[in-house]
Amino acid sequence: MGKKRKHSEVELPAAKKEETAPERPKRTLLGWKDKPENQQDATNSTGFRNKEKVLVTCSRRINYRYRHLMLNLVSILPHCKKDNKVESKATKGATLNELVELKSCSSCLFFEIAYVPEAQRPYLWMSKCPNGPSVKFLVNAVHTMEELKLTGNHLKAYSSYYQKLHGNINFFWCHLFLNRYLELPKEHRKSKPYHDHVFVFSIVDDHIWFRNYQISCPHTGADKIDRGGLEKMTLIEVGPRFCLNPIKIFGGSFGGPTLYENPFYVSPNQIRSLEKRQKAGKYAKKVKAKTRRKMHEMTNPLEADEFADMWKE
Secondary structure (H helix, E strand, O other): OOOOOOHHHOOOOOOOOOOOOOOOOOEEOOEEOOOOHHHHHHHHHHOOOOOOOEEEEEEOOOOHHHHHHHHHHHHHOOOEEEOOOEOOOOOHHHHHHHHHHHOOOOEEEEEEEEEOOOOEEEEEEEEEOOOOOEEEEEEEEEEOHHHHOOOOOOOOOOOOEEEEOOOOHHHHHHHHHHHHHHOOOOOOOOOOOOOOEEEEEEEEOOEEEEEEEEEEOOEOOOOOEOOOHHHHOEEEEOOOEEEEEEEEEEEEOOEEEEEEEOOOOOOHHHHHHHHHHHHHHHHHHHHHHHHHHHHHHHHOOOOOOOOOOOOOO
16 A cells, blocks of 8 residues: 555645636715826816706796796706695795705706786796895786797707807896706717707897707708708797896896896786876876866856747647
8 A cells, every 4th residue: 555645745726716806986966086196197188077057946836837937947957857846935035055965956946926906927046046146027928938938859868058149247247147057968868969959039129039050951851951051040039038137136046136137127016007107197187078068067157048938838
C-alpha cells in the first residue's frame, strides 16, 4: 500500500475572483449622486434640470363653463398637476401654498369664483409659491373646446412656441407671467424637438386675448414636407378661447404689496350698478313724461264742443 499524503501537501485549487458589476451611484431628482468627475460635465450639458411644475385648482361652487376651461388648460399643459377644490376664504393663500408644497410644484393657477346675486365673476390667480410674486386676472369671453368644436387637433403634451405681440408697455409683466406659467420647461420628458401648435397672446382694448392654433404643413406620402411647404403653412384654431383683464400684481404669493395696478380696470360691480342706473333712468324718464303731459293738459285746456251734448237727449 502506498503512503497517504499529508493534508498539508494537498494542493488546493486557486479561488476564483468574484466577477461582480461595479456599484452604481445613487440617482436623485437632480441627477446622479457621487458620480465620477469625468461624467458629470457630460450630463450637466444634456440632462434635464428644470423641474417647473404648475398646480391647477379652483374654488368651490364653480360653474361648469369655467370648470371645463380649467380642464382644457390641464390638457394642453403637460407639466401641470390638478387638485381638489379649495374653499375661497381670506386664508386661501396659506392653504394653496401648502398644497403646492405637498404636490412638489413651484407655481399655481387658481380659478376663484366670486358670487353675486345675478351671476358669477371668475378670477384667475397666477402665483409663484411660496414667496411670490402673483397676479390676479378677471376672466371674460370664455369659450371651451367642447363648445367651439373646431377642426384643429394638435398633439398633446408636446412643446409649444409662444408669440408675444407688441402692445401697451403696462402689460409687459402680464406677458411675463403668462409665459412663465404656461410655457413648457426646456428638455421636458414629454416634449419633442419640434413645434406643432402655437399660443398667441394679443392685446386689444386693454385686454389680453388667448388663442391656441395648430401649425399645419402640407405633407407627402412619406411624411415629408413638400418643397416650398413652409410657405404654405397655415394655422388652424384648436381652442380654448378666453380673455384676461389684469387687475393687480402683488409682491407675495396671493397677496402682499401691490407692484402694479391696471388703471383701465373697471370692476364688474361698477358695470352692474351702471346698468341698473340706466334701467332706473328709463323708468324715471317715463314718470317725468307723464307729469309733463299732465301739466301741459292743465295749462292748455280744450275748448268746449257745442255738439258734445247733442245726442244725450
